[in-house]
Each structure stands twice: as structure tokens, then as C-alpha cells.
Amino acid sequence: MNAVEIQDLHWRYPAFVGSENPWALQGVSLQIEQGEFFGITGTSGAGKTTICKFVLGLIPHAVKIPMRRVNHHLRGSVSVLGEAVTVVDPQAGPHPQTGEPLGAITRSGIISPRVGMVFQDPENQFLRMSLLHEVAYGLQILGLPKDEIERRVQEALAMVGLQDLWPVAEYLHPADLSGGQKQRVAIASFLAMRPEVLILDEPTSDLDPVGKHEVVAATRRLKQLHNLTVILVEQDPDVLASFCDRVALVSEGRVELVSPVRKFYSNMDLLSDRGIYTFEVSRIAQGARMHLGDGIPLSVEEAARAFPRDIDGSALPADPPPNQELLITVDDLWFRYEDGTVALKGADLSLHRGDFLALLGNNGSGKTTLAKVLNGIYRPWKGNARILGRDISQPRVRAQLPRSVGYVFQNPDHQIFTRRVYDEVAYGLRNMDVRAEEMHGRVLEALGAVDLLDKQDEDPLFLGKGQRQRLAVASILAMKPEIIIVDEPTTGQDFRMVTSIAQLLQDLHARGRTILIITHDMTLVTNYCKQATVMLDGRTVFHGTPRELFSNSEVVRATGLRVPQAIALSCAIRAEEPDFPLLLNVPEWLAALSRQNSRV
Amino acid sequence: MNAAAGSAARQREGIRYVRTFLFSMQIDSPLARLHIATKFVGVLLISLVIVRQMSMHDPDPAGAVLLAVLSLVALLMSGALVWLFRSYLFVIFPMLTMLFLTWLIFNPDRGTQVYFERPLYDGTLTLALSASLAALVLFPMIYYRLARSLSWGLVGGLALALALAWLKLNPRLVLAQVPFFHPLSLIVSDKNLVVAATKVFGYATMVFLSLTLVMTTRDAETLGAMQQLGLPYSVSFFTSVMLRSLSMAVLDYGTIRQAQVARGVDVQRKGVVGRILDLARVSVPLIVTMIRRSTEVGDAVNARGMTRLSIRPVEYRETRPIRAVDLVLMVLLVALAVAVLVFQLNLSRLIGITVASAP
Numbered sequence: 001m002n003a004v005e006i007q008d009l010h011w012r013y014p015a016f017v018g019s020e021n022p023w024a025l026q027g028v029s030l031q032i033e034q035g036e037f038f039g040i041t042g043t044s045g046a047g048k049t050t051i052c053k054f055v056l057g058l059i060p061h062a063v064k065i066p067m068r069r070v071n072h073h074l075r076g077s078v079s080v081l082g083e084a085v086t087v088v089d090p091q092a093g094p095h096p097q098t099g100e101p102l103g104a105i106t107r108s109g110i111i112s113p114r115v116g117m118v119f120q121d122p123e124n125q126f127l128r129m130s131l132l133h134e135v136a137y138g139l140q141i142l143g144l145p146k147d148e149i150e151r152r153v154q155e156a157l158a159m160v161g162l163q164d165l166w167p168v169a170e171y172l173h174p175a176d177l178s179g180g181q182k183q184r185v186a187i188a189s190f191l192a193m194r195p196e197v198l199i200l201d202e203p204t205s206d207l208d209p210v211g212k213h214e215v216v217a218a219t220r221r222l223k224q225l226h227n228l229t230v231i232l233v234e235q236d237p238d239v240l241a242s243f244c245d246r247v248a249l250v251s252e253g254r255v256e257l258v259s260p261v262r263k264f265y266s267n268m269d270l271l272s273d274r275g276i277y278t279f280e281v282s283r284i285a286q287g288a289r290m291h292l293g294d295g296i297p298l299s300v301e302e303a304a305r306a307f308p309r310d311i312d313g314s315a316l317p318a319d320p321p322p323n324q325e326l327l328i329t330v331d332d333l334w335f336r337y338e339d340g341t342v343a344l345k346g347a348d349l350s351l352h353r354g355d356f357l358a359l360l361g362n363n364g365s366g367k368t369t370l371a372k373v374l375n376g377i378y379r380p381w382k383g384n385a386r387i388l389g390r391d392i393s394q395p396r397v398r399a400q401l402p403r404s405v406g407y408v409f410q411n412p413d414h415q416i417f418t419r420r421v422y423d424e425v426a427y428g429l430r431n432m433d434v435r436a437e438e439m440h441g442r443v444l445e446a447l448g449a450v451d452l453l454d455k456q457d458e459d460p461l462f463l464g465k466g467q468r469q470r471l472a473v474a475s476i477l478a479m480k481p482e483i484i485i486v487d488e489p490t491t492g493q494d495f496r497m498v499t500s501i502a503q504l505l506q507d508l509h510a511r512g513r514t515i516l517i518i519t520h521d522m523t524l525v526t527n528y529c530k531q532a533t534v535m536l537d538g539r540t541v542f543h544g545t546p547r548e549l550f551s552n553s554e555v556v557r558a559t560g561l562r563v564p565q566a567i568a569l570s571c572a573i574r575a576e577e578p579d580f581p582l583l584l585n586v587p588e589w590l591a592a593l594s595r596q597n598s599r600v
Numbered sequence: 601m602n603a604a605a606g607s608a609a610r611q612r613e614g615i616r617y618v619r620t621f622l623f624s625m626q627i628d629s630p631l632a633r634l635h636i637a638t639k640f641v642g643v644l645l646i647s648l649v650i651v652r653q654m655s656m657h658d659p660d661p662a663g664a665v666l667l668a669v670l671s672l673v674a675l676l677m678s679g680a681l682v683w684l685f686r687s688y689l690f691v692i693f694p695m696l697t698m699l700f701l702t703w704l705i706f707n708p709d710r711g712t713q714v715y716f717e718r719p720l721y722d723g724t725l726t727l728a729l730s731a732s733l734a735a736l737v738l739f740p741m742i743y744y745r746l747a748r749s750l751s752w753g754l755v756g757g758l759a760l761a762l763a764l765a766w767l768k769l770n771p772r773l774v775l776a777q778v779p780f781f782h783p784l785s786l787i788v789s790d791k792n793l794v795v796a797a798t799k800v801f802g803y804a805t806m807v808f809l810s811l812t813l814v815m816t817t818r819d820a821e822t823l824g825a826m827q828q829l830g831l832p833y834s835v836s837f838f839t840s841v842m843l844r845s846l847s848m849a850v851l852d853y854g855t856i857r858q859a860q861v862a863r864g865v866d867v868q869r870k871g872v873v874g875r876i877l878d879l880a881r882v883s884v885p886l887i888v889t890m891i892r893r894s895t896e897v898g899d900a901v902n903a904r905g906m907t908r909l910s911i912r913p914v915e916y917r918e919t920r921p922i923r924a925v926d927l928v929l930m931v932l933l934v935a936l937a938v939a940v941l942v943f944q945l946n947l948s949r950l951i952g953i954t955v956a957s958a959p
Binding site for chain 1: 618619627818819820823840841843844847848851852855856858859860861862863864865866867868881882884885888889892893896897898899900901902903904905906907911913914915916917918
């Protein structure tokens with residue numbers, strides 16, 4: 001039996017002001033088998049979340065359709081586990097005056113608890129005041145007896161690896177939990193309800209790579225135990241390929257491709273055209289036009305078997321020597337939060353003029369804390385930190401730090417203070433009392449750098465997420481800081497948005513800006529960053545080039561960083577052929593392979 | 601997120617403190633084990649008793665001191681970390697001293713013995729032009745023209761006015777004398793000393809008790825009590841969503857404020873108006889994030905199966921029983937209230953401290 005059956009689904013979100021929205025779904029048909037682990041991928045705004053909300057019944061049953069004009073917003077049908085969730089009768093619901101049929105939605109809607117859905121932001125899903133009650137809530141709604149609730153909560157916490165918190169679950173407030181823990185709690189809340197279909201809508205965006213794999217692996221174990229059907233919306237091909245049976249490509253409101261993983265990721269032309277993440281090794285194989293026997297490689301092991309070994313590494317680009325002018329020196333820095341938590345325990349960092357440095361580490365390793373100390377937001381506790389030669393333990397120096405260190409926050413919504421794009425960029429300059437003529441020039445220059453000149457009179461709140469993020473960068477750029485810190489700019493974004501923001505940072509770097517980026521995206525590091533500093537538990541454990549970092553298996557193991565496929569492949573081949581060059585990223589591989597081809 | 605990650609380390613070690621409305625408390629402190637209803641009724645009844653004790657005709661200083669000591673003990677027993685609320689205690693004392701002085705001035709009761717008397721105001725307002733008045737107005741104006749700042753100008757003007765009055769270089773032209781209010785004098789008598797002291801101890805008791813209440817009450821507990829009281833589920837559901845949104849808003853506010861600092865709001869020294877405007881700017885991102893969050897919260901509630909307000913989830917470890925100790929305490933408190941309010945119990949009279957009013 002099919003767990004989910006969607007027939008020719010069309011959907012248009014109601015617009016309550018201004019012009020009509022375009023169709024968000026344009027004829028989606030999809031069958032998901034019971035017990036299947038089904039992946040959905042696609043760019044932002046393609047309609048992935050909308051499809052999931054239809055499976056749950058949130059759309060259209062929790063949406064107000066203006067003036068009951070159902071036909072104007074919805075066509076098609078959705079059934080889940082043999083139950084019709086949404087069926088549209090286009091002939092029903094005559095208009096009171098004209099008699100023309102407006103359409104009507106029949107059937108039940110949300111079929112909790114048989115279907116559960118975990119949303120992107122774990123903060124918004126935490127509805128109760130304690131961990132215990134958060135996981136118990138669905139069970140309380142189901143009206144289960146107390147001992148059953150108790151048993152299931154305990155079991156669900158164990159499934160997501162939070163069994164240690166069970167004894168104190170009643171006393172843990174949401175604010176006591178980290179982002180990663182909240183994400184696990186969100187999943188546990190549904191697991192406890194024992195759904196037959198579980199939808200995970202990019203549930204791992206707040207997790208570091210290790211946490212991400214752990215959570216999805218827990219879901220898969222469950223699937224095997226209870227014949228659960230899982231629908232996973234995800235961008236990362238690594239996660240999709242490791243866990244899914246089939247993957248669907250959603251693009252502009254249509255399902256363009258549904259295939260088993262291997263076949264899915266062999267459609268390189270379609271996927272790259274649609275802006276979907278693909279495997280690095282596949283991109284190398286395709287870019288070098290390799291003719292490989294059984295299709296395109298997806299994993300490092302497959303690629304290591306198939307790729308040529310006789311690559312000449314002599315033309316490997318040398319890592320540029322760092323500029324000798326030190327902008328930031330941090331030496332044995334300690335930081336303690338008001339509640340007594342010690343987040344930095346002797347961190348070190350040095351940043352030279354013109355660096356493009358990645359600050360890496362798992363959730364809770366202290367990288368954001370360190371960056372906020374460098375921006376003057378937090379006051380260091382102990383140790384030595386100098387920026388442009390000035391000691392930032394002095395309050396007077398710290399107050400002036402925003403002039404020399406710019407900080408772009410992760411969520412653009414947290415940093416938009418005005419209702420006009422121009423004013424937004426000017427805001428920081430007004431705070432710094434820059435003269436009017438100079439300000440105008442600086443605002444236009446910053447807007448030009450992020451390609452938002454034509455939007456200067458618009459309301460920032462109506463820009464897309466990518467544009468709002470560019471605006472946040474422009475607002476900092478206009479203040480002309482010596483150093484720009486960017487905090488996780490790519491979290492939860494699709495391939496195109498990541499490439500565009502990375503390109504922007506690279507342009508800024510090429511024009512002489514010094515950039516420090518905090519990220520979990522290791523591909524970003526190998527493709528763009530020149531140096532990397534890795535933190536673990538409040539301490540700095542590594543500093544060097546990305547090439548040195550990812551070829552150092554000890555550091556990688558200790559810090560749990562994910563090694564991007566391109567350099568993992570070089571390392572795998574070097575284990576057998578010690579002379580093989582340490583190629584860092586896809587462009588380096590392609591350059592080396594093309595040199596080899598021309599030699600042949 | 602890192603603070604939370606740090607507390608994860610504490611979670612592994614087992615937690616001893618739990619978050620309350622204000623700060624946090626030890627999980628197993630005596631007051632943490634009391635039912636919230638007992639604490640709430642206690643604060644209410646004791647406040648009524650205190651109001652009675654502070655009465656002008658029959659003050660009960662001994663009773664007020666006793667209750668103040670007991671409430672301070674309750675505060676220290678609350679299981680909250682003393683260093684967290686120490687600053688609140690420091691603020692209370694200057695505040696109470698100010699109140700003490702005010703009651704001395706505005707209480708003309710002469711009691712049986714007057715220790716000190718000094719007329720402060722004769723009951724008429726004099727409208728006059730004088731040299732010191734001119735100094736008080738003109739000096740700050742001139743200073744502002746020159747220095748573009750007001751505070752030191754005001755201080756200077758005041759100093760100049762006082763100096764003129766003290767040196768008797770203060771010619772004045774009386775325009776009118778208007779009777780207003782009644783004459784005031786500073787009287788320190790046995791009676792008004794006792795009343796002022798009673799009030800100081802009484803208000804201190806109220807502050808201690810309210811602090812204890814908010815420091816030992818958890819939001820989860822409050823919601824449980826609301827259900828125990830038999831309020832409709834929709835009420836406690838909305839309260840719960842509201843409290844939860846508030847805690848998200850606090851989190852967002854912190855980040856937004858940091859983002860504002862990163863944009864240089866503190867780079868220049870600003871006046872009060874500038875600071876208020878900065879704070880007002882926070883509302884744009886704060887409201888936007890709250891609206892974006894609210895739609896998702898709605899979806900999450902639906903997804904969990906809470907699709908109609910008529911659904912009433914079953915109880916699970918939310919409410920706690922009213923134990924014998926709660927009952928005993930409540931009975932004692934009611935008895936105290938009845939004794940003081942109905943039977944005019946006055947501890948001071950009982951132990952022989954009486955202050956009669958002047959005939």
C-alpha cells in the first residue's frame with residue numbers, strides 16, 4: 001500500500017494584500033510506499049515544505065481560503081495511509097449570487113497522530129515549559145494513561161540519544177537546552193506519538209555534521225523497528241544518499257524526478273541546472289568527462305577505485321604566504337557567561353591583514369563566543385586579546401570596536417532596524433556620525449557591492465532571505481571595518497544562495513578585506529578560505545591552511561569535522577600512492593585532470 | 601547557544617537548580633516543595649495583616665519586625681542563589697530610608713513626647729522674583745549655549761542660587777502669597793517614630809515575600825495550578841503559549857541588541873533621548889521575528905494534534921497535590937489573619953510596648 005498518494009496537486013497561497021500569488025504547486029503527483037525512507041530535495045521556495053504540509057493536512061485545513069474560492073487556490077487530492085486527507089470537489093459550493101461553483105474541500109484534514117511533522121526551527125516547536133512536558137504533550141492530547149506516557153517519553157528520549165536527561169527532564173526549561181538538543185527534542189516529541197508517517201523538514205540545519213548524522217540515523221533505526229515511513233527534506237546529498245531509498249527533485253512547484261539514490265544523483269546535468277547540491281566526486285568525474293564503467297561515482301571509495309593515479313601534482317597552487325601585519329592576536333583567552341558557564345578556556349587566534357579565515361568547531365565549541373568577544377559584544381574574562389594593537393579588555397577600546405570589526409549575524413531578521421534599504425545601510429553610519437555627503441557615497445558603494453542598488457527604496461522586510469542577508473553584509477560593509485566577521489551565513493540555504501554569498505565574500509576578500517567566517521560548511525572552507533582555525537571545548541586545537549587541516553586525520557578525528565569529498569579522495573589515494581598530490585577542492589581536481597589529459 | 605551548551609555539561613552532572621520566573625532555585629528547597637497556592641495565599645494574607653499593623657491609631661511595631669524577620673528567613677530559605685538577588689536587597693535599604701524620612705515629615709502626630717520639631721512650611725506659597733531664582737534659570741541657559749550640555753549647568757545654577765541665599769545677597773520682590781496645603785513641620789515624636797518604623801518593616805516584609813514568591817515559582821507549576829483550579833483548558837493553553845513566546849522574545853531581544861551594538865549604537869555617547877530611540881529601533885526586528893515565529897508556532901501546535909480548542913489533554917505530572925504541610929500552613933495563616941483583622945491582635949500590646957497618641 002502507498003503511505004502517501006498525491007494526485008495532480010495545485011496550490012496557490014492566499015494573498016491578503018496586493019496582487020495574487022503565483023501557484024506554489026503546479027500539478028504535483030507523488031507516491032510514497034509504506035516503510036520507505038523518502039528524500040525530497042530542491043531549492044528554497046521550490047515547494048518542498050508546502051508538499052509536506054499537504055501530507056500532514058495543515059494545508060489546506062489550517063489555512064483560511066478567502067471568500068471560499070477553493071477552485072481559485074486548490075486542485076487535486078491527497079491521501080495518506082489509505083485515508084483521504086484532502087479531496088477537492090470542483091463542482092460544489094455554488095457562489096451565493098452567481099451560482100458558479102467555487103469548489104469545496106471535503107475530508108478530514110490533519111490525521112494526528114498517524115502523521116507527524118518536525119519543522120525547521122526547533123525553537124518555534126518547543127511549546128511547553130519543560131523537556132518532560134514537551135515530549136509528553138502529544139501523548140497528553142491523545143489521552144493516554146499516565147504510565148504509558150511515562151514509558152513512551154523515556155523511550156523517545158533514548159531514541160534521540162537524550163536518555164541522560166530523563167531524570168531531570170521535568171526541571172529542564174527550553175532555555176537550558178542547546179539548539180542541537182532542541183532539535184532532538186522536536187523529533188522525540190513525534191517519535192513518542194508513534195506515527196506511521198514521519199516528515200522531517202530540514203530538521204538538522206542547527207546541528208553540526210556529527211549531530212546531523214546521529215539524528216537521522218536514530219530515525220532510520222526506528223523506521224526499521226516500526227515500519228515507519230519517513231519523508232526527509234534535505235539539501236545535503238551525503239545525508240540523503242546515506243539514508244534514503246528514493247529521492248524526489250522538486251523545482252518550481254513540480255516534481256521533476258523521482259529515483260533511487262544512485263540513479264537520482266547520476267542526473268548531473270538536470271541537478272546542476274536546477275541548482276541542487278551534488279557529490280563533489282560526481283562533479284569531478286563529470287567535469288573531467290571520465291568514462292567510468294558502472295555510472296558516476298557517489299562515494300569517495302568508488303571514486304578512489306575508478307580515478308587515475310598518475311596525476312602530476314607539480315602544478316599544485318602553492319598556499320599563499322600570509323601577510324605579516326597582524327590585525328588580531330588572541331592569546332589564552334577565557335570567557336565566562338553570567339550564569340557561570342565557561343565558554344572559552346584559553347583560546348588562541350591570529351588574524352593577518354588580507355586573511356580569509358574559517359573559524360570551525362562543533363556546536364558549543366566556543367567559536368561564536370570568541371567572535372563576539374572580538375566584536376566587543378562580550379567582555380573577556382582573562383587572557384590577552386589585541387585588535388589593531390589595542391587591548392580589548394579596556395572598556396573604551398571595546399566601545400569603539402564596531403568601527404574596526406564588523407559582525408554579520410546569522411539571521412538577517414535580527415539585524416534589520418529600518419523600513420527602507422537605503423536607511424538600513426545608513427543606520428550604522430549615522431550611529432558613527434559620518435557626514436551626510438560621505439554617508440551617501442558609502443551607502444551607494446556598499447549597496448553596489450552586494451548588488452542591491454536597484455532596491456534602495458524598498459522595504460527590507462519584503463526582500464527574499466538571500467537579499468536580506470546581502471543587505472546585512474552591506475550594512476556592515478558601509479561602516480568600512482578592517483575585519484568582517486560572518487556568522488554561519490549558509491545555514492539552511494540552497495546551493496545557489498550559498499554560492500552567491502560565498503562569491504560575495506570572495507569578491508570582498510579579493511578587494512583587500514580581511515574576513516573571518518564561522519561555518520559548519522566544510523565545502524565552503526575548501527573552496528574559498530585560505531586559513532582555518534579549529535576550536536574544541538573552548539580551546540584552539542588547530543591553526544593552518546584547509547589543506548593541512550583536512551589531511552590531518554588526528555585533528556579531524558578529535559574534532560569530528562566532516563572532510564569534503566575532494567580532499568578525502570586525495571587522502572584516500574595517497575594512502576596507497578604517497579606521491580599523489582593533495583588536491584583540495586573540485587576546481588583543483590579538474591585542473592589537475594585536464595593537465596593529465598592534455599599530457600596524454 | 602553556547603551558554604546552553606555549557607549548561608549541557610551541568611546537565612550531565614545532574615542539575616540542582618531549576619529556572620523560575622526570576623532567576624532559579626534549588627530543586628529540593630523547602631519552599632520549592634510547597635504548593636504554589638499556599639505561597640500565593642500566604643503572600644496575600646500576610647500583606648493584609650501588614651496593612652492592619654501599619655495603622656496610624658494602633659501600630660504594631662513588634663508584629664511588623666517579627667514578620668519582617670520571618671519573611672527574610674523565607675527569602676534565604678528559598679533556595680535561590682544569594683549573590684543573584686543581593687543587588688535587589690541593596691536597592692531596598694536606601695528606598696526604605698527615604699520612605700522613613702517621608703513618613704516622619706508628613707506625619708504630624710505628636711504622640712506623648714516630641715523629641716525634635718522644626719517648621720518646614722508655613723502653609724502659604726510665596727510668588728516672588730529674586731536674585732537666586734534668576735541665577736537658577738539663567739545660569740543653565742547660558743551654560744547650555746556655550747557647552748551644549750545641561751546637567752552641569754543645572755548643578756551650577758543651583759549652587760549659585762544657594763550661595764546667594766546663604767550670603768543674604770538675595771533681594772526679592774514678593775508678588776503674591778497664596779494659601780496652599782497645610783503647614784508642615786518636621787516632628788520627631790515617639791509616636792511617629794514608631795509608625796515610621798512599623799511601615800518600614802511592613803513594606804520590607806512585602807518586598808521580601810514577593811521576591812520569594814517569584815523566585816520560587818516555575819511557569820510550569822503555575823500552569824498546573826491553573827488547571828487544578830478548574831480553569832478552562834483554553835485559558836491555561838493561551839497562558840502557556842504566551843509565556844513561551846515571551847521567553848523566545850527575550851532570547852531574540854538579546855541577539856537583536858547585540859546586532860545593534862555591532863552596528864555601532866554605543867560608539868558615540870548619547871543622551872537619554874538618543875538611548876530611548878535606539879531602544880525603540882529594536883521593535884522593528886523584534887516584531888518581525890515574533891510574527892515569523894508565530895505562524896510556525898501555530899503549525900507546530902496543529903501538527904502535535906491540538907487541532908481544536910475543545911481538546912483537553914490529560915494531566916501528566918503537571919499538577920501536584922496539596923500536602924498536609926500546605927494545609928497546616930494555610931490554616932495557620934488564616935488564623936493569623938483572623939486574629940489580627942477581626943480580633944485586633946497586636947503583638948506590641950501583648951508584650952507591653954504601647955505608644956499612646958497625644959490627647
